[in-house]
Ligand SMILES: Nc1ncnc2c1ncn2[C@@H]1O[C@H](COP(=O)(O)OP(=O)(O)OP(=O)(O)O)[C@@H](O)[C@H]1O
């Protein structure tokens with residue numbers, strides 16, 4: 001029973017410059033509702049830039065971003081968060097001086113349904129017992145893995161339909177990485193569509209439906225994840 | 241007791257004024273924005289009060305009506321608020337030291353304007369601003385409630401959604417943005433609220449000082465208000481209020497200490513004439529021993545909510 005894929009996000013020819021310097025050029029990318037799509041590539045390939053363009057944290061020079069059928073190329077970040085795109089940024093960026101609880105509450109910043117927010121909080125704590133134990137601890141004093149969990153939980157607090165994860169495995173011990181990826185699978189099972197940026201290409205492709213390979217600001221390969229995992233060129237460059 | 245109030249009435253009013261000016265600098269600081277523009281808005285409010293009460297309202301002899309003063313404060317606050325929005329939207333794109341420099345330039349531009357315009361009385365300024373009260377201390381009837389209201393407002397602000405947004409921006413603007421907080425909106429909001437407060441204080445201050453001129457809004461004042469927040473603490477609104485009151489009272493305290501006969505003459509001289517030396521010393525010692533200022537939220541939070549060691553914190 002294959003149903004027609006419904007795109008939730010489409011990038012058409014997105015180009016982003018920083019000052020005069022081109023970071024990404026002419027990116028075409030589609031994420032369908034219910035998928036886990038991964039974007040892999042080396043340092044400086046432009047992965048974070050692509051996510052920032054989607055979250056509207058940088059302005060594309062040209063191209064079009066369509067989300068749920070709506071053109072969001074010129075929308076504001078707070079608008080797209082409200083419409084259901086959340087990002088867990090690279091390097092986690094938890095608010096170090098604030099408690100775990102306050103960080104999570106800020107994740108729900110664009111929402112006003114108090115009772116539902118409280119329910120979602122409890123749900124996050126059920127999902128992340130380590131965060132529940134440390135709810136009053138300052139986020140800056142959490143371990144790297146706990147901070148990553150907080151960053152993901154915080155993004156989920158906005159009730160996203162599309163979750164953008166920027167290198168969630170960065171700098172974490174292998175066991176913690178496995179834990180993070182099982183969390184990502186749980187979120188996906190709960191119905192969240194995920195665009196995952198990773199340098200750990202093998203793990204990312206193993207957990208994704210489809211993948212895109214970004215090289216020096218342009219997409220060089222794309223396709224079903226298992227196909228990319230078997231591709232000789234991808235193997236050589238990214239799977240060691 | 242009446243003696244005390246007669247002697248220190250002026251000082252007490254100044255302490256309350258300065259507490260509010262400290263708050264006006266603290267507001268944008270809540271969002272991590274170091275703006276030194278407050279003296280500009282203070283000066284603008286003062287000129288509005290001075291011009292209205294000497295040129296527009298023609299009161300007969302006797303005390304100047306308090307209701308007019310309140311009206312001037314309203315106009316001074318509104319004018320400052322509008323100017324703050326106009327200036328703030330472009331200026332708050334700048335970060336850190338560049339914003340500080342731009343706001344210094346803003347204060348300077350207003351000062352030069354006031355030196356050269358006819359309506360502001362040029363270099364001489366405006367004299368004979370009428371008095372609504374027969375004693376300086378009575379200015380507290382207006383300034384006191386305004387300070388209390390501002391403090392209550394700040395207390396609430398630090399606890400509601402907007403306050404949490406400001407703190408989030410101060411900590412990490414990109415992360416705050418990613419959570420759907422609009423940094424520009426909140427930065428301009430905090431800057432504007434601070435400007436409104438400074439403008440209102442300025443209008444009242446013009447009456448209090450009886451005269452208003454270009455020396456009211458200077459770079460020196462910018463640094464003074466910044467010191468209020470640095471010494472008092474910039475993590476809660478109580479910091480700049482306490483800092484302003486202490487630093488405003490300090491010269492009087494030194495004068496008092498310098499008058500004690502039992503002290504050696506050299507020490508008395510230091511107290512009486514070495515005010516700036518002592519100020520400088522206090523600032524240096526203060527930043528070493530109280531890097532976050534005297535008042536920090538930890539004083540009352542204790543370890544109630546937030547356990548464990550906090551990461552190193554800086555002052556701003
Ligand atoms: N704020 C910025 N200003 C100027 N150049 C930038 C900025 N951010 C990124 N760049 C440049 O844009 C290019 C793409 O950067 P980006 O952060 O998107 O890469 P990335 O694929 O996420 O890399 P990494 O895996 O190291 O995170 C790089 O050459 C980088 O130097």
Ligand SMILES: [Mg+2]
Nearest residue numbers: 047048049090
């Ligand atoms: Mg990156």
